[in-house]
Amino acid sequence: MNEAREVSEFIIDKLYPETSLKSNPRTYRQQARKAYLGLVKQRRPRANVRRQGIKKQLQYLKRNLQYIQSLLSHWPMGERLPLSNGLLYRYWVIQHLYVQQREMHQNKSPRCDDRIVSISQPYVRPIIRGKLNKSVEFGAKISVSLTGDGIACVDYLRWCAFNEGQDLPSQVEAYYQRHGVYPEAVLADPVYGTRANRAYLKGFGIRYSGKPLGRPKKVTEENKAALKKQKAQRREDYRQRIPVEGKFGQGKRGYDLGYIKTKRADTSEAYINSIFLVMNLLVLLRIFFAHHKVLFRVLIKKLDQHLPLLHLKSKSARPSRPRFETMGSKSMLSF
Numbered sequence: 122m123n124e125a126r127e128v129s130e131f132i133i134d135k136l137y138p139e140t141s142l143k144s145n146p147r148t149y150r151q152q153a154r155k156a157y158l159g160l161v162k163q164r165r166p167r168a169n170v171r172r173q174g175i176k177k178q179l180q181y182l183k184r185n186l187q188y189i190q191s192l193l194s195h196w197p198m199g200e201r202l203p204l205s206n207g208l209l210y211r212y213w214v215i216q217h218l219y220v221q222q223r224e225m226h227q228n229k230s231p232r233c234d235d236r237i238v239s240i241s242q243p244y245v246r247p248i249i250r251g252k253l254n255k256s257v258e259f260g261a262k263i264s265v266s267l268t269g270d271g272i273a274c275v276d277y278l279r280w281c282a283f284n285e286g287q288d289l290p291s292q293v294e295a296y297y298q299r300h301g302v303y304p305e306a307v308l309a310d311p312v313y314g315t316r317a318n319r320a321y322l323k324g325f326g327i328r329y330s331g332k333p334l335g336r337p338k339k340v341t342e343e344n345k346a347a348l349k350k351q352k353a354q355r356r357e358d359y360r361q362r363i364p365v366e367g368k369f370g371q372g373k374r375g376y377d378l379g380y381i382k383t384k385r386a387d388t389s390e391a392y393i394n395s396i397f398l399v400m401n402l403l404v405l406l407r408i409f410f411a412h413h414k415v416l417f418r419v420l421i422k423k424l425d426q427h428l429p430l431l432h433l434k435s436k437s438a439r440p441s442r443p444r445f446e447t448m449g450s451k452s453m454l455s456f
Contacts (some may be wrong), residue, residue, distance in 0.1 A: 122222060125218050129185035133146055133148060139203045148185055153177070175222065182215070221236060238259060244386045248260075261381075263278045264278075266295075267368060268296075272405075273368050280386065286314075286315055289322075306327065306328040307328070308330040308359075309330065309362075314331040372400065
């Protein structure tokens, strides 16, 4: 609300000198700024104090929007306005923001559909996460699947809150379109373990890594070995799913995935997809060198034989453990 009010004041300052008016419209910006700081400096303001502060900001913003409408009437229809495209876009955004905040204030509701939380990025929506220090997060929410070779695929990228558990069938079908076969197993987060998803995977003979629904089976001498084997399999599946969680950490720490600087939705999506592209290229490069290590050694020996003066020798280094291991003939899909 404070940013919208400041934008409206800036638009008034741009339009007023271009008109024939002799007095500058009163915006009461100093009083509005003082009321805003008095509210935000409180760590946990009471509900009635917050509601009163929002009402004041709505009144200031309403007055400014009315001034802007009266100032715009000095230009005939179709004539170019003395405002840049960016200011016109923000003027359009703050009008929608005012309507949303007014409806929420009148209805005493803490939410509304397609709520605008950023004037420069109106497509961003608040996402309730329930974390200790960050109960609400802002930004893109993506569904990522990881193959057994460590290749990450961004299946869905959205700016609104959604339940990613509904994307499992489409992600499995996307895996089939890429590789021509269905995966042997799906190693997914517990949020994907709905009855509908389990029935879908069972219909294609795909194993799901989560715990079975319902009451745990009673341990007897007949099923003791089978239950122990299933438990060990779930533990191994959980370990195999760790790399897909590490992909997000790798993107945030190494490639600023958690600090997207672009302003538009399409450029932000391109930025995020390019980060995963670079991480996949590094994985492919590692696999390429691992498969062609023997070929490089033979090539170096041939060069040593034909070019003895260059003394080309391969340095012996301590073998390092690869970060991603191929699954062999198994096809695993992780979420």
